[in-house]
Amino acid sequence: MRFRDIIGHDEIKRHLCRTVRQGRISHAMLFTGAEGVGALPMALAYAQYVHCRNRTDEDSCGECPECYRMQRMEHPDCHYIYPVNASKEAVATGRADEKPRSEQFVHVWRRIVPETGGYLTEQEWYAELGIENQQGIINKNDANELVRQMGFKSFEGGYKTVIVWLPERLHEAAANTLLKLVEEPPERTLFLFVSAEPERIIATIRSRTQTVALAGVPDEVIARELVVRKGIAPERAAQVAHLAQGSWGAAVRMAANAGGVQSEHEERFIRLMRLCYQQKYLGLFDWAEEMAPLGREAQKQFCTAALGIVRECYLTGIGMESIAYADPGRERFCRNFAPYVSHVTVEAFVAEFERLLAQIKQNGNPRILFTHFAMCVCKIIGAARVALKK
Numbered sequence: 001m002r003f004r005d006i007i008g009h010d011e012i013k014r015h016l017c018r019t020v021r022q023g024r025i026s027h028a029m030l031f032t033g034a035e036g037v038g039a040l041p042m043a044l045a046y047a048q049y050v051h052c053r054n055r056t057d058e059d060s061c062g063e064c065p066e067c068y069r070m071q072r073m074e075h076p077d078c079h080y081i082y083p084v085n086a087s088k089e090a091v092a093t094g095r096a097d098e099k100p101r102s103e104q105f106v107h108v109w110r111r112i113v114p115e116t117g118g119y120l121t122e123q124e125w126y127a128e129l130g131i132e133n134q135q136g137i138i139n140k141n142d143a144n145e146l147v148r149q150m151g152f153k154s155f156e157g158g159y160k161t162v163i164v165w166l167p168e169r170l171h172e173a174a175a176n177t178l179l180k181l182v183e184e185p186p187e188r189t190l191f192l193f194v195s196a197e198p199e200r201i202i203a204t205i206r207s208r209t210q211t212v213a214l215a216g217v218p219d220e221v222i223a224r225e226l227v228v229r230k231g232i233a234p235e236r237a238a239q240v241a242h243l244a245q246g247s248w249g250a251a252v253r254m255a256a257n258a259g260g261v262q263s264e265h266e267e268r269f270i271r272l273m274r275l276c277y278q279q280k281y282l283g284l285f286d287w288a289e290e291m292a293p294l295g296r297e298a299q300k301q302f303c304t305a306a307l308g309i310v311r312e313c314y315l316t317g318i319g320m321e322s323i324a325y326a327d328p329g330r331e332r333f334c335r336n337f338a339p340y341v342s343h344v345t346v347e348a349f350v351a352e353f354e355r356l357l358a359q360i361k362q363n364g365n366p367r368i369l370f371t372h373f374a375m376c377v378c379k380i381i382g383a384a385r386v387a388l389k390k
């Protein structure tokens with residue numbers, strides 16, 4: 001990965017290059033950013049820049065043996081740690097360890113990271129591992145193995161880099177082992193942590209790292225790059241960029257979706273809102289029945305997609321003229337529903353989603369959760385209707 005492969009964040013790239021040129025390399029860094037903004041690609045590009053033999057002032061060369069091996073994710077001095085898990089079936093049938101290590105899934109990692117340019121979400125990763133409904137974890141075994149690896153000299157005589165993707169998934173024992181390494185790092189070793197939820201990393205590790213915080217990528221940058229890199233028509237690129245809300249990863253996925261930018265999840269939410277508006281209670285039960293069998297991760301994705309629509313309805317209602325809609329149907333929907341997603345009700349909507357999300361995470365019974373959620377949304381819309389009639 002090179003800096004030029006990353007969308008936006010030019011100032012951060014310049015800063016990182018400068019620190020390397022000036023020999024001010026910090027031994028523990030924390031790259032933070034919401035999913036899809038590019039925190040993992042940034043850490044990968046930085047690691048490659050450190051390893052590269054022919055780097056320029058602003059990027060690695062992409063051609064030297066070090067770059068070559070970094071790009072194939074096979075550099076012997078670069079170690080990767082990420083959350084993993086084995087499917088319950090695989091454990092039950094003895095095909096997998098109960099506490100697997102990152103290394104056991106490195107073939108998947110080496111394929112999917114280059115394929116996505118590092119714009120990989122946690123859920124996509126779990127889907128690749130075949131554990132959509134489980135959460136990954138970084139086990140103590142992984143940390144122990146790292147300690148062992150760190151005991152060796154670097155193969156190439158340069159830096160050793162350790163990239164820890166999603167340290168918020170570190171098991172406590174693993175975190176403590178890793179903490180010792182970070183506190184007393186072997187010479188010429190770089191720890192690069194990459195987190196989407198830095199507040200959930202144990203404080204002792206967080207406090208020993210230098211943070212590089214990536215904000216959302218501006219809409220106009222996403223739109224421009226969709227045109228340049230993906231050949232998307234400018235008008236559609238602008239629409240997709242608006243919906244992506246700063247996430248290049250999300251923008252690419254939406255642009256690749258040939259059937260239009262409205263996802264199945266968005267369709268599900270729009271259907272729910274219509275059922276609520278029409279007060280079709282039996283329809284609400286059917287809707288919940290349809291939601292229940294989806295995997296936990298798909299249910300979480302539904303919440304994210306639906307919240308995006310709630311936000312658009314709200315923006316429409318308060319007269320944000322700059323809003324760009326996915327398609328005419330979506331615009332019609334947002335205009336129709338904007339009165340029900342006002343400053344009075346928007347907090348209630350968000351609260352319902354937060355509760356639903358929390359309960360999904362706690363493994364609540366999905367049939368009950370979604371029935372209850374549908375009823376609550378229906379109540380909010382009902383109350384808004386009454387208020388509007390007055």
Ligand SMILES: [Zn+2]
Nearest residue numbers: 052061064067
């Ligand atoms: Zn190079």
